[in-house]
Amino acid sequence: MTDLVSRILNVSPQETAVEDSMLAETVSAIFDCLQACKACADACLEEDLSGLSRCIRLLLDCADVCMATGQVLLRQTAFESPLGRSLVEMCSLASALCAGECSVHADRHEVGLRMDHCRECAAACRRCSDACDRLLAALPA
């Protein structure tokens, strides 16, 4: 997908706020994170385990923030830098929170529970958070 978004941005008339490939990479990490969060929230719902409401909540929050951020970044016409930056910051925060919470539950899998979805999801959240941080360093203030 990174390639597809990158190619579309490359042939689009708007000037992008940062290099196309970096933008495409971030957007791709954000949409991956969104999908991982939605799939993991559904799997958590099915686990025979109480104490997962905070995790499910953060997964759904993170997916909502990813959705908004990914869509705003795909609009490069008249890119509003302060709003864009705040969203990317929040996306980094939300996915870092989610990565932290999912990691806790991933580690319970030794108890014999199949919580590897939390491990996979934590990794996707961390990649998203890192990509957002790299974009923030490159975006104009």
Add this chain to the structure above:
Amino acid sequence: MTDLVSRILNVSPQETAVEDSMLAETVSAIFDCLQACKACADACLEEDLSGLSRCIRLLLDCADVCMATGQVLLRQTAFESPLGRSLVEMCSLASALCAGECSVHADRHEVGLRMDHCRECAAACRRCSDACDRLLAALPA
């Protein structure tokens, strides 16, 4: 709608971060703003007038931010205050930006263009921004 959300929150097991009625009012203002932005963006697209891309862009951004914020606020289980606050702040910012831009175009209607949708939308955005500010004053830090 304020009443419906308020009633649902009222009979729900989770503790809400602020009073149910204030939360319901904010959520309602946010979803109204979302709908106004989407309808106005579509109307702008149809206007025989160049120079509306920044307006359309901000309308769509604002709708995306409203969507995320409204949905996160409707989840009161294990409400994550820092993330919630940041989202509400951004929603206030996005809708204020949008209100400002729409107001500019609303004023062109004297030229004979039917841009009253921008006037209505600016008002909805301002109500959303104000509601977010009131919620921020009430939400725990």
Add this chain to the structure above:
Amino acid sequence: MTDLVSRILNVSPQETAVEDSMLAETVSAIFDCLQACKACADACLEEDLSGLSRCIRLLLDCADVCMATGQVLLRQTAFESPLGRSLVEMCSLASALCAGECSVHADRHEVGLRMDHCRECAAACRRCSDACDRLLAALPA
């Protein structure tokens, strides 16, 4: 909100596929349903009761379908009737399914569980389904 959407449509340049007020009423019922479903899903998550996964699942599905349908209906420029109709049909189906499932759980509240959110949500879903059916009868084939 019905009034706001109705006013915006009324001053917009596009021809609407049906009367503005009917369109506004449907969109409003759809967004109410979306909010009710999200709030109810969160409340269900917090209930000390197993056997709610199908209910939560349908609530989230219904919210997703409402989101898509509401947004597509708010775009009246070059309205694509077959696609619009299919979405409204699906929205009617999703909210009817959800109303049915929520009603089942609303009736358990005699056991002492605070499941009145399911009762409120079932009513919102039913209003949405009915509004969609009325719109379908009015939309061009």
Add this chain to the structure above:
Amino acid sequence: MTDLVSRILNVSPQETAVEDSMLAETVSAIFDCLQACKACADACLEEDLSGLSRCIRLLLDCADVCMATGQVLLRQTAFESPLGRSLVEMCSLASALCAGECSVHADRHEVGLRMDHCRECAAACRRCSDACDRLLAALPA
């Protein structure tokens, strides 16, 4: 991404309605299409060319339908087959419509306009439509 979703589904407790890898492939094609549509709609907005409103409209509709369908498919707990099927059918329809419209504009690029984003987007829409059709053939009736 296909791999990530596939891995998450694979370690999740719910039974999936079809093979994990096929589901993951469809979801991935759907989210790619969503991103392509959003990026292409923004690029179209910036083109110095009238007559693109139907194209922009279909792009935004298709993105909305992809969003709903992708999210519903990621919820495999208590998968509701009739609703799921209808959504996938509509997603196939919406992306086929969009592919057709984008192809028309892609062919105008010989006039010197940079409409290659429409060409890329048409291809992404077609892949999405095809993936939906393959899933429909595999999903239980």
